[in-house]
Amino acid sequence: MSPDALIAHFVGASALILVAAHAAGWAARKLGQPYIVGQLTAGIALGPSLLGHTAPGVYEALFPEEIGTALTGFAQFSLVVFLFAVGYELDLKLLGDRARTAVTVALASFLVPMAVGSGAALLFWDRLRALGMPRDPSVPMVVFAGIALSVTAVPVLTAIVRENGLARTVPGVVAVSAAGLLDVVCWTVLAGALMENGGDHALGWPWRAVIAAGFVAVILLAARPLLRLLLRRTHMEASLRMALLIGFALGSAWVTHSLGLHVIFGALLAGVVAPREPDGTLDPDLLRPLHDVSSLLLPFFFVISGQAVALNGMGATGWVAVLVVTALAAVTKIGSGHAAARLGGLDRHDARTVGILMSARGLTELIALNAGLQAGLLSERLYSVLVFMALATTLLTQPLLLLTRRLAERESGRPDDAAGPPAPAPGQDGTRTAPVADLG
Incomplete structure (x- = not known):
């Protein structure tokens, strides 16, 4: 051609x-x-x-x-921009007075699904072999099975919280804060699994781990001061500032990819260290075009992800696996989030709401699954199963929120007030309102 x-x-x-x-x-x-x-x-x-x-x-x-x-190149570029924005918007100051509850929910929402996912993979490995997995499981494969059940999508959770008028309520703040902490834990564990997997990389994983730790230290200690100095001294136009920071994100993504990790880690790290405004707020002139670019180009990632879904090869075993994995994913997330929120002092209805919100997966799950597929930790058939699990748990979130609200109304004998006031107009409650929040 x-x-x-x-x-x-x-x-x-x-x-x-x-x-x-x-x-x-x-x-x-x-x-x-x-x-x-x-x-x-x-x-x-x-x-x-x-x-x-x-x-x-x-x-x-x-x-x-x-x-x-x-197409794959466009998909990877869109991921870098999207995750740079996610890292830039990551703000653990949301914890506030509910820090202990949020930390408890985050740990429970990670440890319980992680243990169940990894344990189920070991227990039913013979069944997973029917989905194209190798004869003997490796440690990274077992760890990844746990991560697949542990992920919560912060962007889609934020959008659901905002659209349900929960942004100013206790369960909304706890869920968003816990999901932010959980993201950090999941990405860290996933990075370790990918690094140990190694593939055909020339360096062994201990050397790559040392180099990666050094790179992270340099980025955290030196990148933000240097970027802040450069941006303030030169008084760059918004377009040049945007180009510089996206170039920084692409460079960081290239380094992590070269170390045997995925581009997603470098992009997230670049977003975390990108300089904020002097008062700590986000720069709207940077955030708006980031959202516009990622919103425009992310469909390329969805098509690349969708092309790897093998519907024709699922068979009866695959669809049974979808049902089982979806049930495990929903029960472990909702149950652990609910129990941890109750231990943190929330009432029954608020704890149920937190558990349901923590079960939302969305784009974050797809990004993790795509990284696992590329690293050889998943077969195409198991990848398809987990993609449908991510879709199902995301679809279930809104109906389950409506159900728990009706249960609260029935228990109290009056309309539920615990869900907070009606959703405020975009931008009034301080939550993210840009299109990227609706994508993930």
Whole structure:
């Protein structure tokens, strides 16, 4: 295929991806579901399992193998920008007076699903072999099985909290704060699993761990002061400041990828150390274009993720695995979050709300699964099972919140006030209101 033909194919495929994904996201939001549900559904529909199976000629014409690298590159770029924004917005000061409760919820929501996921993987490994996993499990594979059940998606949780008027309530603050802490723990453990897995890397994992620790130390100690000095002394325009920080995020992502990790770790780290305003607030001139770029390009990631979903190869074993894994994922998250919130002093209704919120997964889960698939910690069939688990737990969050609200009304004999006031207008409650919050 000539270069001109490749470019034409890529442009046409990009147009289809953007229109289909955003239209599906809009439809999902109209149905009361997060944007991600529609976008990932569109990605799966445009993949080989549906479009490729029902109209193979059309699929080959739209997505020839030659443009796969370009699509993957756009997907990785969108991930770097998105996770840079996530790291930039990460603010553990939300803990406030509920710090102990949030820490308790975060630890319980990590340890219980982690133990259940890893234990179930060891106990039922023979069944997982039917889904394409190797004969003997490695330590990183078992650890990753636990991580897959432990993840909570901070962006989608934030959007759900805001849309349900929970942003100023105790369960809303506790859930968002605990999810932020949980993110840090999960990404750290995932980094360790990927580093130990190693793959074909020339350096052994101990050396790479030492180099990675040195890189993190340099970034944490030197990057923010240097960036702040450069940005303030030069008085850069917003566009140049944006270019500098995204370049910094891409460079950091390249380093972590070179160490055998995923680009996601470098992007998150770059966002965490990016300088804030003098009063500690986020720079709106930086945040707004970050949200715009990531919102525009993330559909490429959804299509790449959807193309790896093997619907045709699921079989009865795969669909049974989806049901079992979804049940484990929901019960362990909701149960551990509820119990920890009760121990932290929350009443029954607020504790139930916290547990349900902690079960939301969304884009964060997909990013972790994609990293595991690329590292060889998952087979394509098990990856498909876990993608459907992520979708199911995300879909269940809103109905379960409505159910617990009705239970509270029935128990009190009056409309539930514990859910807080009606959702405030965008920007009035200090929560994130940009499109990226609805994606993850």
